[in-house]
Amino acid sequence: MENKVRIARIQVNLTQQQLAEKIGVTRQTISLIEKGKYNPTLKLCLDICYTVNKTLDEIFWVEKENDEK
Amino acid sequence: MENKVRIARIQVNLTQQQLAEKIGVTRQTISLIEKGKYNPTLKLCLDICYTVNKTLDEIFWVEKENDEK
DNA sequence: GAATAATGTAATATATATGTTACAATATTT
DNA sequence: AAATATTGTAACATATATATTACATTATTC
Numbered sequence: 001m002e003n004k005v006r007i008a009r010i011q012v013n014l015t016q017q018q019l020a021e022k023i024g025v026t027r028q029t030i031s032l033i034e035k036g037k038y039n040p041t042l043k044l045c046l047d048i049c050y051t052v053n054k055t056l057d058e059i060f061w062v063e064k065e066n067d068e069k
Numbered sequence: 070m071e072n073k074v075r076i077a078r079i080q081v082n083l084t085q086q087q088l089a090e091k092i093g094v095t096r097q098t099i100s101l102i103e104k105g106k107y108n109p110t111l112k113l114c115l116d117i118c119y120t121v122n123k124t125l126d127e128i129f130w131v132e133k134e135n136d137e138k
Numbered sequence: 139g140a141a142t143a144a145t146g147t148a149a150t151a152t153a154t155a156t157g158t159t160a161c162a163a164t165a166t167t168t
Numbered sequence: 169a170a171a172t173a174t175t176g177t178a179a180c181a182t183a184t185a186t187a188t189t190a191c192a193t194t195a196t197t198c
Binding site: 026032038 | 184185186187190
């Protein structure tokens with residue numbers, strides 16, 4: 001689950017630790033989200049957006065992959 | 070956690086049941102999300118968006134409420 | 139290049155999103 | 169208005185998001 005958290009975080013000059021603290025979450029959670037290994041909760045996505053001054057679409061939107069499954 | 074799932078769902082003429090089936094989730098989950106009683110997962114939000122032809126911002130964005138806590 | 143900060147990641151624990159089953163309530167159709 | 173479809177909701181079970189602790193790796197600073 002790719003996203004643009006890292007880019008946006010660096011743009012506002014925050015470390016994972018700092019972003020995590022502002023949001024009230026663990027540094028590991030931020031790390032794993034940036035790595036695309038977490039499927040975060042909407043509320044957490046919104047909190048991240050608020051903190052890095054972006055919208056959901058800007059950070060978390062991904063085009064539908066039409067796998068034929 | 071308010072959102073516009075219901076409106077969008079009705080616009081594409083789907084019942085909760087039908088939307089749920091297309092996404093591969095339970096009708097109850099859709100119901101509770103529409104009622105704002107669930108904090109859905111990003112992946113689920115995206116699947117809903119794909120099915121009702123909207124983006125994350127259109128369906129799930131909510132302005133930051135600055136509660137002074 | 140050593141010291142420090144920042145990040146990756148693993149194991150285990152906990153909280154919570156979602157499923158299952160079931161029934162009640164409301165809307166829609168005949 | 170009865171019949172049917174749609175939606176709300178509760179109790180309990182399961183899957184998974186997140187926390188905790190700890191250590192390893194990579195980047196940054198002196």
